[in-house]
Amino acid sequence: MNPADEILDVVDEQDRVVGQAPRGRVYAEGLRHRCVFIQARDADGRVFVHRRTATKLAFPSLYDMFVGGVVGAGETYDDAALREAEEELGVSRLPRPRFLFKFLYDGGGGGSWWSAVYDVRCDLPVSPQAEEVAWHAFLPEEEVERRLPEWRWVPDGLAAYQRLKGRRTDG
Template sequence: MANPAEELLDVVDEHDRVIGTALRGEVYRRGLIHRCVFILVRDPAGRIFVHRRTDTKLFAPGAHDMFVGGVVGSGESYAEAAVREAEEELGVHGIVPRPLFKFLFREPDGGKLAWWCDTYEAEWDGPVSPQESEVAWHAWLTPDELADRLTRDTFVPDGLDAYRRYLDFRAA
């Protein structure tokens, strides 16, 4: 889609029930709850795909993220969006995300934005060709390298929340 702000999204309530639709720009402007998917992608060595978002993103431009993903389109399932987003952002075909957990993210510090996050994990054993309109920089980092970057780089707040939950989920 040429203009992400014109993408039609399902608006949901605090229980993730669809209550309407709105354009993405309106969803962000009015702080309407919507749906997103996050996919943590590892290579066979256990390294995590980490990237810096382009400066043109509507949310958290230029921030780093350890998840690929994005909004769920109107009428699209979480699972469909997970495959679509992972394949688009990585520039690959045939990825198989495994569902992990879902949570309601609320923007920190009294921000008005909120969205349901369905979180997945996938393994990819091959080259990637990240989408230039989404990814400004990328690398495969070990968990220790990622932990170091978390102390010195700016990461998207929803990705940080999801990653903390992911670490807790794996430890349980």
């Protein structure tokens, strides 16, 4: 199936389902929908970072410190988090990602989506999908921080990362 044809739930400001539409229409019309962001770390605590392929519908060729994607129609955030993490990392039998928090991301220009943030430990050898991931590595957090001003990052992933960092320093 073409990714643009995938059916998504359209939601309101309280994250209640108000309809459904194909992903292509959701993106084109800036309809509010649901996404998951999963920060994967290896046994050494390094963060999985990747550059998206140039063919991605959203944010092509940008870097991200999360794996994830849209929540399908009728799918729970938790199920989408596990599915997306396994798909993007190219693994199976990954532990269920741990839910951390949810926020409404506003990308401006009419685009906003509910974003559920998770983390997961991945001790398995990864084999990301070539059609999704152009480059990848597990990087120490200090390296990720050093690369923030140098690389072009997906804006919603960057917003999730900043919120995650804020939660760590607040606690």
